[in-house]
Amino acid sequence: xxxxxxxxxxxxxxxxxxxxxxxxxxxxxxxxxxxxxxxxxxxxxxxxxxxxxxxxxxxxxxxxxxxxxxxxxxxxxxxxxxxxxxxxxxxxxxxxxxxxxxxxxxxxxxxxxxxxxxxxxxxxxxxxxxxxxxxxxxxxxxxxxxxxxxxxxxxxxxxxxxxxxxxxxxxxxxxxxxxxxxxxxxxxxxxxxxxxxxxxxxxxxxxxxxxxxxxxxxxxxxxxxxxxxxxxxxxxxxxxxxxxxxxxxxxxxxxxxxxxxxxxxxxxxxxxxxxxxxxx
Amino acid sequence: xxxxxxxxxxxxxxxxxxxxxxxxxxxxxxxxxxxxxxxxxxxxxxxxxxxxxxxxxxxxxxxxxxxxxxxxxxxxxxxxxxxxxxxxxxxxxxxxxxxxxxxxxxxxxxxxxxxxxxxxxxxxxxxxxxxxxxxxxxxxxxxxxxxxxxxxxxxxxxxxxxxxxxxxxxxx
Numbered sequence: 077x078x079x080x081x082x083x084x085x086x087x088x089x090x091x092x093x094x095x096x097x098x099x100x101x102x103x104x105x106x107x108x109x110x111x112x113x114x115x116x117x118x119x120x121x122x123x124x125x126x127x128x129x130x131x132x133x134x135x136x137x138x139x140x141x142x143x144x145x146x147x148x149x150x151x152x153x154x155x156x157x158x159x160x161x162x163x164x165x166x167x168x169x170x171x172x173x174x175x176x177x178x179x180x181x182x183x184x185x186x187x188x189x190x191x192x193x194x195x196x197x198x199x200x201x202x203x204x205x206x207x208x209x210x211x212x213x214x215x216x217x218x219x220x221x222x223x224x225x226x227x228x229x230x231x232x233x234x235x236x237x238x239x240x241x242x243x244x245x246x247x248x249x250x251x252x253x254x255x256x257x258x259x260x261x262x263x264x265x266x267x268x269x270x271x272x273x274x275x276x277x278x279x280x281x282x283x284x285x286x287x288x289x290x291x292x293x294x295x296x297x298x299x300x301x302x303x304x305x306x307x308x309x310x311x312x313x314x315x316x317x318x319x320x321x322x323x324x325x326x327x328x329x330x331x332x333x334x335x336x337x338x339x340x341x342x343x344x345x346x347x348x349x350x351x352x353x354x355x356x
Numbered sequence: 357x358x359x360x361x362x363x364x365x366x367x368x369x370x371x372x373x374x375x376x377x378x379x380x381x382x383x384x385x386x387x388x389x390x391x392x393x394x395x396x397x398x399x400x401x402x403x404x405x406x407x408x409x410x411x412x413x414x415x416x417x418x419x420x421x422x423x424x425x426x427x428x429x430x431x432x433x434x435x436x437x438x439x440x441x442x443x444x445x446x447x448x449x450x451x452x453x454x455x456x457x458x459x460x461x462x463x464x465x466x467x468x469x470x471x472x473x474x475x476x477x478x479x480x481x482x483x484x485x486x487x488x489x490x491x492x493x494x495x496x497x498x499x500x501x502x503x504x505x506x507x508x509x510x511x512x513x514x515x516x517x518x519x520x521x522x523x524x525x526x527x528x
Binding site (some may be wrong): 088089090092093096097099100101102103104105106107108110111114115 | 406407410411413414417421426427428429431432435436438439442488491492
């Protein structure tokens with residue numbers, strides 16, 4: 077305190093001068109429009125620079141909140157995007173021809189959920205009963221068979237894929253007419269088995285397996301797999317064939333649901349024939 | 357002492373009126389504006405207390421400002437000049453110091469001393485005044501030219517005034 081008083085008394089002249097000078101400059105700025113505007117402008121410039129640099133520093137602290145806001149906004153905008161909406165009535169491509177009667181109709185759908193690692197794998201499609209998809213229809217990808225529609229809801233359908241313990245696709249050799257069944261042993265999503273091919277058939281590694289068309293679900297001749305291993309187990313009459321799927325089930329995006337227009341007719345006919353057999 | 361106070365009061369009023377009524381109307385070629393009223397601060401006796409110096413400077417500055425409607429401009433410049441005066445006096449003090457009752461004048465000191473004393477303080481005052489008037493440094497040399505030319509004219513007027521007092525005091 078004494079030091080302070082001593083300092084004040086020693087510098088009294090200077091402090092008094094400063095006081096009066098501050099008053100004078102205050103009067104100057106208060107009463108002179110030109111100096112006032114200059115002063116305000118320059119002080120705005122100074123304060124603006126200060127605020128700017130403070131803002132430069134503090135904006136990093138707010139990044140979390142800003143990110144959150146932006147993410148929320150993104151989610152909102154994404155909800156507005158067309159591909160998050162469901163197209164109720166899709167495109168079904170039908171060609172009317174007088175010589176070739178249309179047997180299969182294809183409607184394109186998109187895979188919105190997929191799995192390959194489970195023992196029983198399903199995929200979900202973005203179209204359902206509103207688009208005319210029914211249980212039991214086939215689903216094919218760009219490179220061949222994907223699976224069979226298991227259940228449908230109004231807007232979605234669940235597809236039992238080839239990668240399922242119960243899946244059994246009727247298949248045949250492309251070069252010959254021997255047919256068997258394609259199954260999945262639940263190990264690797266790229267490899268499966270072909271069963272029920274008799275041992276006397278001549279097989280070669282790399283032979284292609286195609287759909288047989290017997291099941292009335294898929295058209296005939298769709299590529300399914302290639303042969304990667306052939307064994308002749310002792311004790312039965314059939315080959316043990318390892319196959320590699322042509323479809324990459326991990327990379328499914330655009331698939332087609334196949335509607336067999338004549339399926340009912342075929343099944344009905346087969347049924348009546350069998351009933352007739354049993355009646356006899 | 358009383359006589360001195362009276363003298364300086366009269367000088368105060370005279371200088372304000374001279375400055376406001378006459379000299380403020382002189383603007384030679386847009387550059388030169390003599391501010392002769394600073395003579396009052398220059399002529400105050402050596403013994404004048406520092407605080408009184410400042411108060412007088414403030415009063416004189418305010419008076420000039422009120423008349424020329426440049427509130428605070430002359431006051432701040434004149435305050436700086438009054439603040440510098442003791443330091444300048446100390447810097448250029450003669451070997452035997454100042455007599456307490458004396459005022460700075462040509463006849464008591466040599467011409468060189470008085471010239472330095474007046475030039476430095478007048479230049480300081482004009483420098484502050486003109487730059488406060490411009491209130492920016494962007495036209496620095498234009499303003500500086502005004503400062504130098506006006507300082508020269510003010511100093512010239514102060515010397516001329518000193519000749520008058522010299523004569524009157526010599527008669528006494």
